Amino acid sequence: MSNYIAITRSSLVEETKVGCDLYLKNHINGDIRYVLFCRGDEIYSKARKGRLIEQNIEKLFIRTVDYASYFRYQEKNLQDILADEKRSSEEKSHVVYNTAKYLVQDLLSDPRSGLNTKVKRATKWVDNTVNYILHDKNAFSSLLKVTSHDYYTYTHSVDISVLALLFGRHIHLDIHNLKCLGIGGLLHDIGKVEIPLDILNKPGKLTKGEFEIIKKHPEMGIEFLKEKEDIDEKSLEVVIQHHENYDGTGYPNGIGGKDIHLFGRISRVIDVYDAITTNRCYRKALTPYDALVEMSEKMENCFEQELFKEFVYFLGPHSQGEK
Ligand SMILES: [Fe+2]
Ligand SMILES: [Fe+2]
DSSP: OEEEEEEEGGGTTTTEEEEEEEEEEEEETTTTEEEEEEEEEEOOOHHHHHHHHTOOOOOOEEGGHHHHHHHHHHHHHHHHEEETTTOOHHHHHHHHEEEEEEHHHHHHHOOOOSSHHHHHHHHHHHHHHHHOOOHOTTTTHHHHHHHHHHHHHHHHHHHHHHHHHHHHHHTOOOOOOOOHHHHHHHTGGGGGGGGGGHTOOSSSSHHHHHHHHHHHHHHHHHHHTOTTSOOOOHHHHHHHHHTTTTOOOSSSOOOOGSSOOOHHHHHHHHHHEEEEEEEOOOSOOHHHHHHHHHHHHOOGSOHHHHHHHHHHHHHHGGGGGGO
């Protein structure tokens, strides 16, 4: 496997430091060589960009080990990337999704260190993403396409946030509420970092004791987040209530009906939908259509019916194809 990965020229923002070295691929006497083009601590200037355009070079390369720092760079420049009219919605949606993926990976790998900074990064990502969704009419379908097929806590968290933002827009939430919902989505399973992996990824049925441990993750999540003043109460509702069922049979508090905050009711629907439309170690992903059928036939009690119907309507034509 090559130690280098291609990136596109258009993913770079001029007059910025990329933070990792950029290479060009050269063919020399039949050999492939990667030649340093711009060091990570140098400015990717207008002049450098001009040289690439002159030579018609669309692809640059970074070392595989620098992939995370490249997405960190994109995260920092997300606002400019999303405002750039030359970039397609597909490209923007990829950047939106991948930056969040690395951000949440960072957050979940060690939530005890620098949580304030990470929450600030999450807030900034949500601000930019909300802005993108509100202003680009193609954002909806292109973002829906980039959600993950495989389940990991971090991809699942990004999926929940993206789906919640799109659905929140669909039901006309105002900007402040959208942002709270989006942040709640990114953070909702943060408590899972406290659950042993062999329980979290167990292929077979969980024992009663194991399930009791899993059931603690909403409260553990709140433990991490409760003293962070930058997080709105409403975002915390997503964290604590996303496993509460509408008929009161959920956890951790077994509350039901409208005692569950709107964000809790929304996240319950989206959390189940994402969990069953992604590949798990114990079951293969259902298609969106089959997922909605299963949710309406076997899990009716979990959801507020009006909201669930709205969710089906929201996915509409998107439920026929792949997720
Ligand atoms: Fe959860
Ligand atoms: Fe979840």
